[in-house]
Amino acid sequence: MKIRFLMIGGILFGVAVVGATALAMTNEAADRLARDIFKQLIEINTTDSVGSTTVAAEAMAARLHDAGYPASDVQVLGPEPRRGNLVARLRGTGELKPILMICHLDVVEARREDWSMDPFQFIEKDGYFYGRGTGDIKDGDAILVTTMIRLKQEGYQPDRDLILALTAGEESGVANGVDWLIKNHRDLIDAEFILNPDAGDFELEHGKKLLVGIQASEKLYQDYDLKVTNPGGHSSQPGKANAIYELAEGLTRLEHYQFPFELSEVTRAYFAREAEIVGEETGADMKAILKTPPDEAAMTRLSAEPFYNGRMRTTCVATMLNAGHSRNALPATARANVNCRVLPGHSTQEIQTTLEKILGDPHFTITPVKYRGAGVDANPPTPLRADVIGALEKVSAQMWPGVPVIPMMDAGASDSSLTRAAGIPSYGVPGFFYDINDDRSHGRDERLIVSYFYEGVDFYYRFLKALTSPD
Numbered sequence: 001m002k003i004r005f006l007m008i009g010g011i012l013f014g015v016a017v018v019g020a021t022a023l024a025m026t027n028e029a030a031d032r033l034a035r036d037i038f039k040q041l042i043e044i045n046t047t048d049s050v051g052s053t054t055v056a057a058e059a060m061a062a063r064l065h066d067a068g069y070p071a072s073d074v075q076v077l078g079p080e081p082r083r084g085n086l087v088a089r090l091r092g093t094g095e096l097k098p099i100l101m102i103c104h105l106d107v108v109e110a111r112r113e114d115w116s117m118d119p120f121q122f123i124e125k126d127g128y129f130y131g132r133g134t135g136d137i138k139d140g141d142a143i144l145v146t147t148m149i150r151l152k153q154e155g156y157q158p159d160r161d162l163i164l165a166l167t168a169g170e171e172s173g174v175a176n177g178v179d180w181l182i183k184n185h186r187d188l189i190d191a192e193f194i195l196n197p198d199a200g201d202f203e204l205e206h207g208k209k210l211l212v213g214i215q216a217s218e219k220l221y222q223d224y225d226l227k228v229t230n231p232g233g234h235s236s237q238p239g240k241a242n243a244i245y246e247l248a249e250g251l252t253r254l255e256h257y258q259f260p261f262e263l264s265e266v267t268r269a270y271f272a273r274e275a276e277i278v279g280e281e282t283g284a285d286m287k288a289i290l291k292t293p294p295d296e297a298a299m300t301r302l303s304a305e306p307f308y309n310g311r312m313r314t315t316c317v318a319t320m321l322n323a324g325h326s327r328n329a330l331p332a333t334a335r336a337n338v339n340c341r342v343l344p345g346h347s348t349q350e351i352q353t354t355l356e357k358i359l360g361d362p363h364f365t366i367t368p369v370k371y372r373g374a375g376v377d378a379n380p381p382t383p384l385r386a387d388v389i390g391a392l393e394k395v396s397a398q399m400w401p402g403v404p405v406i407p408m409m410d411a412g413a414s415d416s417s418l419t420r421a422a423g424i425p426s427y428g429v430p431g432f433f434y435d436i437n438d439d440r441s442h443g444r445d446e447r448l449i450v451s452y453f454y455e456g457v458d459f460y461y462r463f464l465k466a467l468t469s470p471d
């Protein structure tokens, strides 16, 4: 039995705490705690260059210990001294397989001279929290640690274990913590499914909540190095062979190529719900592409919008060029980087074969650029489980009535691509709304609206309860 102390009307009472009769934290206390944790995390530098996720992980471990987690259920571990990960477990009844929450601790580099303030100082100003990581994704870390503490302190027993993994190396691609944990400590983090606040979109525009987007699929990130080689020679006597012209012609063919239209369960659900929100001609077009066969004219119109196009097909685009070695010499080599965002279910090799066909020139060599080293080819969309979507819809209706819940596929990549490749269904659920016109992740003066951070604290508490004690 533990004794805790409680202030009631200014008088200190000793309270016996037994199992489920423990103290429930008020919303105000949870907000205060979350802000404290958020501040602490922002002020611990976790950049790849000079920072340490170990320091952040240990700070969070200490908080969890203080809240009553036994040492055996909280660990800091990793492949290198500066790249530690935290894994903590709240024990449930064991009725069902655990839920794992993943969220990265590392942040993108931030230089003081680029910012209006110190990026590693937590500042609250004019309704915003400022600092590197306020949007990506120490807000998520703080919300999850707060929720783990809150659930523990009230003696909550979920119908399965809740595991929290705060990880390293998401931004830099070095010593990726999720990848490392999957390969070295699968038993510690194995779960029925995963929640990741660093994916999905709770969208806000001009103060109006647009949608609660749960990410159940994402495209695979893959770069290809394109290279043309010629004998070269003196530029005063140009002949037919010119690596720059050959590369340019190949890239022009790529520009005009369109990968096939393809929808999955997730993107079908996305367009069906998005159609209701946007309405008008665009909404009608979205409905028309869901028909069998899809309406060609509608598909063409939607493809003109990069945002929708990226959700309908694989895209490959030239992003860098490098050619020639002297002003007065014929170029012997010309290279381009082609960045592809590949729909789930298509392999690196398959896209390479397509690129070879499009470029159609034996002088080209095409080499995939190694990325993260994980088997992201096997990155299937996560099935839209009724229990997860149902819990999200329930909590969303309580907190934000009328705001639609929409399954979505991200065109970018998160750590969920690694967990899906490892066979664990993964959902991106941020919990906090952000303004779609003010996304400063990875940029200068990164910030988050204060009130939506606190909504996120409330949201995750309710969401985890809805998932683990359904009635």
Ligand SMILES: [Zn+2]
Binding pocket: 104, 136, 137, 170, 198
């Ligand atoms: Zn992130």
